[in-house]
Amino acid sequence: MAIANDCIADALQLAWLERWNQNLDAAMGGLASVQAKAGWEELSPEILPRLPLDQRALYGEAVLLKASLLRAQGQRQKSSALLQKLVVKNDALAGGRGFRLLFELGLDHWIEHDLARALECFLLAEKKARTEEEKIFAISNVLWCLEALDLERVAVEKRVEAQLEVQKKRDSVSHVREQWQAYRSRKAFYQELKLPNAEARGQAHFFHEWARALPYVENAAYRPTLPDGYLWQGSYRLRTLAGLWVPSDHGNLRVGDAIDRLYLWTWLWMAERLDRQKVFYVLESLLAYIDLEKEGKENLLLLRNSLEWILLLEPSLGSRLQKILAPLRRLKGSRYPLLEAEHFLVQRLALGANSADLSSLIARFPSF
Numbered sequence: 001m002a003i004a005n006d007c008i009a010d011a012l013q014l015a016w017l018e019r020w021n022q023n024l025d026a027a028m029g030g031l032a033s034v035q036a037k038a039g040w041e042e043l044s045p046e047i048l049p050r051l052p053l054d055q056r057a058l059y060g061e062a063v064l065l066k067a068s069l070l071r072a073q074g075q076r077q078k079s080s081a082l083l084q085k086l087v088v089k090n091d092a093l094a095g096g097r098g099f100r101l102l103f104e105l106g107l108d109h110w111i112e113h114d115l116a117r118a119l120e121c122f123l124l125a126e127k128k129a130r131t132e133e134e135k136i137f138a139i140s141n142v143l144w145c146l147e148a149l150d151l152e153r154v155a156v157e158k159r160v161e162a163q164l165e166v167q168k169k170r171d172s173v174s175h176v177r178e179q180w181q182a183y184r185s186r187k188a189f190y191q192e193l194k195l196p197n198a199e200a201r202g203q204a205h206f207f208h209e210w211a212r213a214l215p216y217v218e219n220a221a222y223r224p225t226l227p228d229g230y231l232w233q234g235s236y237r238l239r240t241l242a243g244l245w246v247p248s249d250h251g252n253l254r255v256g257d258a259i260d261r262l263y264l265w266t267w268l269w270m271a272e273r274l275d276r277q278k279v280f281y282v283l284e285s286l287l288a289y290i291d292l293e294k295e296g297k298e299n300l301l302l303l304r305n306s307l308e309w310i311l312l313l314e315p316s317l318g319s320r321l322q323k324i325l326a327p328l329r330r331l332k333g334s335r336y337p338l339l340e341a342e343h344f345l346v347q348r349l350a351l352g353a354n355s356a357d358l359s360s361l362i363a364r365f366p367s368f
Helices: 002-020 022-038 046-049 051-073 076-092 099-111 115-128 132-149 154-166 171-192 202-213 234-242 254-268 275-289 298-315 314-330 335-348 355-362
Strands: none
Touching: 002 022, 002 051, 002 076, 002 132, 002 234, 022 051, 046 051, 046 076, 051 076, 051 132, 076 099, 099 115, 099 132, 115 132, 132 154, 132 171, 132 298, 154 171, 171 202, 171 335, 234 254, 254 275, 254 298, 275 298, 275 314, 298 314, 335 355
16 A cells, blocks of 8 residues: 555645646646556545545545636635645544645635735745755745735845756746746846746746736837736736726736736827726726735825826826825835836826926836
């Protein structure tokens, strides 16, 4: 039985690596293969207590992979419910919370915008990592949490960069590499107005397309694209880049992506490339769903600047926007000098400052 368990463990590890690198078809196929080889007719937390002790950990990780894949397919409620049932059964059986369980709990908290708890889980997961791949997936997610929370992260940056250098030829951490590209692209853009690499993939590719579409970056006619098979919010993001609104976007949104859309569309409206009504559609969606306490610093600064431009152009919305703007105006974005310069510019314009007095700021935003 030990040999069989070893084979199942190896197959599960391969399926997990496919999942973490966003190769969902391969991950689902791997899980189905594991289930068949192990003879498990179904994957349910309720079965855990009935299994022999030497099978429980492997079975639990298979159930966990099922929950993770449900989340990747957009079935967040089913995924979270299954994960919580697994946690309860695992703890009742005095099973230790290993790397995969802690990591998936971290992702679940991240999706729910509970960034502090997500960070705690990823830090614990790193301590339980059994392989170099697990270690880099954990520490990289620590970095993304620190970024969202706007906490000091230089030391963690160096660790991620060093580990990626060691594993630069491994496809098993390709998703971390893509996320690292996106992280560095955001940092360079907001600090130096430097456009991301056009060859970037995944999240970095979307950021490149989004940044190039901003009128103060590229004034020529621009047709953004996303590659075939782009996974995360692909259709919504493509519509964002193309300036398209569909009614289902009102209630079916991820707040962070809606903020990206509002910021881009506000600038497109100011550059007279988009009808203002589309901006108001996105604004209404956000006002209905947003919880400021759950958003990361970048999102909050983008939202603040968008709302300030909208208020400057549509003063009649003051009664609706001032309440949400009040806490946003107290934010300091020292790591986002571009957004801080924009914030200062729109405030000075609102006060009626002469454009000649703001020439150095306006030069950064050619639409004016």
